Amino acid sequence: MEFLESEILENKVNDILWFIGIIIVGLLVKRLLSISLSKILYRFIRHDKVSFHTCIEMLRKPVELFIILLMVYIAFQYLHFPTSWNLVARETFGLRMVVLKCYQCVLIFSISWILIRLIKFISLIFQERAALTETKLDDQFVPFFKDLAIVTLSVTTFFTMLGIVFKIDVVALVTGLGIGGLAIALAAKETLENLFASLMLFMDLPFVVGDNIQIDKVTGDVEKIGFRSTRVKTVDGSVVTIPNRLLTAQALENMSTRQFRRAKSLIRLQQDTSADTIQKIVSEIQETVMAHKNIYTPDPGVTRFDGIGDGSLDIQVAYNVDSNNVVILNTTREEINYKIVDIVERNGAKFANPVGRA
Structure with missing residues (x-):
């Protein structure tokens, strides 16, 4: 055509x-x-x-x-x-x-x-x-x-x-980068520091994904370890990105390596509480703590009459929870606190004002 x-x-x-x-x-x-x-x-x-x-x-x-x-x-x-x-x-x-x-x-x-x-x-x-x-x-x-x-x-x-x-x-x-390459390296100083820090984290293994760590004011579970930074999910659900160079330059605590988590409370009673009542309250609190299923039995902790404060008689309650999970720690602390309040009320004692925690 x-x-x-x-x-x-x-x-x-x-x-x-x-x-x-x-x-x-x-x-x-x-x-x-x-x-x-x-x-x-x-x-x-x-x-x-x-x-x-x-x-x-x-x-x-x-x-x-x-x-x-x-x-x-x-x-x-x-x-x-x-x-x-x-x-x-x-x-x-x-x-x-x-x-x-x-x-x-x-x-x-x-x-x-x-x-x-x-x-x-x-x-x-x-x-x-x-x-x-x-x-x-x-x-x-x-x-x-x-x-x-x-x-x-x-x-x-x-x-x-x-x-x-x-x-x-x-x-x-x-090969010919020379001074130009040095200038680029200086400009990318923090990036290179984070890269080398990530390599150090893999060599030293201070923590792995899933561990609960604490650094400075940040506490949470490690979600990902990347080239430049590490993502940490805090208890309130927010995700914090921490440069890897800070993880190797600051003191870091790996909570997951703990065999137990320690809880401590200070019970302040009114000064008119009798010695017998205090002794009975201390004994019952210790028995309650020892009977809880989450207590770390090799080292359960101790309850003692700690001293006489300004306007109060102080009982120190310290115990170890058989878990490194902060949720289990808080749940155990809450359950024991309820029982402590009940013990104080049953023995006719009253909390001093104000009530504080150590």
Whole structure:
């Protein structure tokens, strides 16, 4: 047909139709092709705990982008820039070079995006396996090495673009950083400190994910140890992000290594309370504490008549709870406090005003 042989911008209509058709086909089949490719990848790394749907959701977008880029490359084989535009060759800076290098950058980015999503998917598998073990150490290592792999891949992608797309000698670039590299290192001083601190945390293992720690005014459970910082969930439910350099530079207490948690209260009675009544109250409180199911029996603590204060007679109650969980500690403390109030009332004694806690 003469119409198909006619030209638009020095390109035959037939070639333009092929170009449009390939792009349309690519847009229509990208979802099907991405699912098919995801199935192939899933067969090599499948795991019962991580569903195929999860794999599809993580890989679909980067795979679709990669497929579209391939279709665009195939489609452009049917077209060429009009000679009337007088465009310079793609080896010389101009429109052709800009288009080519942009395409190459996006193509390399799409491949890197697929690999990053694969790393995240594989890390999900290892996290499921780590959750089945008793130790919490592997729960901590999996996200750390996932982040390490992603950072390494991102840096590799950047230098790959410099080397392949922009024809830069990467080795010479890295070697020639010199003073410039030192300036960058100084500018990123805190970031590097946090990175080295995270490595020290993994070597020394002062705590692992799930441990309850206290540093400065922050107390809570460790949720994640990352490259730069550690996330701690406090008792009130808020999440505090602590730079890793602070965790290695300050005194840190790991509450989870305790065999027990200590509770201490000061009971202030009125000064007209008789010695016999005080002795009976002390004895009954000690018996109540010893009878509680959560008391640490090897070292239960002691209740004693502590002394005579300003306007009060003081009884010191100290006991150890057989758990490092702060919730169990507070629950036990509450239950014993209720019984202490009952003991004081049954013996006809009264609390001094004000009532305080040691």
